[in-house]
Amino acid sequence: MTEEQGDASVAVHREIGGLDTEQVNDEYSHLDAQSTTELVRAMNREDASVAAAVARAEPEIASAIDGIADRMRRGGRLIYVGAGTPGRLGVLDASEIPPTFGLDPDRVIGVIAGGDGAIRSAAEGAEDDSALGAQDMAQRDVTELDTVVGISASGRTPYVLGAVKYAREQNALTVGLACNSGSALGRAADVPIEVVVGAEIISGSTRLKAGTAQKMVLNMLSTLTMVRLGKTYGTLMVDLQITNEKLRARAERTIMRATGCSREHAADQLDAADGSVKTAIVALLAGLPAADARAALAQADGFIRDALTRENSR
Known part of the structure; x- marks a missing residue:
């Protein structure tokens, strides 16, 4: 890389806010020219790094589980909220708890920006509406017994930030699950869980490593809370x-x-x-x-x- 190219890279990095999830992985600059076998091997190698990133957040994950379990013992709910892929992952995790652990469906809830229709069809504009996030929490009567887990790869999705900030005002426990360090979501939440997986193999496609990391953490939050509840x-x-x-x-x-x-x-x-x-x-x-x-x-x-x-x- 020439000095000029290096300066340009720094400038681009600053322009997009220095987000790890938006960086370009230079190792794959010729990705489109590789064989299918090489592509599979490369993607699998990238995915293999996710577990280590999750491991670095274990103390925060454990703290969140203890807080969620404590509130659920007293009748509270676990509410996931996200936009796009993170929202879909929250809905997926919530929907699997009742048949697996015999819990009433209204005890673990997945909320996605744009409503249930956004599970199948993108509702990209909804994620930019912080007031909508707060409104969706208000409609669900969030209280101090509830836990609201905001999920956002970038950690700065307005809809999710609006939901988490509203929930915190109601004295609910708030958890911020992001894939960038020092995120706005982490700062807004009581318990920040920041799983930094780095640049994606397809730049900015956070349904990949970031999505895998989010799914792993959600598995832990719900499953291990159920263990703590005697399920x-x-x-x-x-x-x-x-x-x-x-x-x-x-x-x-x-x-x-x-x-x-x-x-x-x-x-x-x-x-x-x-x-x-x-x-x-x-x-x-x-x-x-x-x-x-x-x-x-x-x-x-x-x-x-x-x-x-x-x-x-x-």
Whole structure:
């Protein structure tokens, strides 16, 4: 690179605000001339760096999970808010929680700029409206019991900033998930989670590494919050909702793995427990009728391990 080219690169960097997500990766300046195998290898190599970037934000992620779990125990909600790809990722993560962990759909919510239609069709103008972000939070009656997670690769999307600032004014816990350091979103939130993945293989295409990083963090926030709320027993999903034959079979297998019983016994106990995997497991392991197992779980706030400890100490 000549001195003139270097000066031009610095000037462009300043013009776009120095955002890592908008930089050009010079290693791939001849990307369009490479073979398909080389392209696949290059993209996979870039993606392999995402986990390390997420690891650098582990303390902040853990802090957010503890805050979310504390509020959800008291009846609060987890609300994701984003525009474009980040908004879609939030909607996706939220939609998978009810069947996986048996939570009411209104407890984990995904909000995307432009409304549900923007999930399939881009609504680019909506992301520039900070007032709309605040309005969407106001319509959902955000309170101090809720957690609002703003998601923005750049960390400066007006819609997301408007939503987070409004939520913070309501004393909700706010989390800012961005892929640039020192972001406006990080500064606006109580807990900044800034996962810096660097320049994309296609410059500015933040659905790539940035999107992967966001998906990884959202997986952690929702899944590990559910662990903190007693929705798992070891590695097993014990609050899954049985809505089809596949999930009925999974529920029976879960009971078998947790207790060592036969499939027939698991099926019978599941029926006695009115489809509650948790109740069936406690009933089998503690030797209790389903009604007593259900009561033991209620006293243990839904934690199987605590319920068994209480019963074994009687």
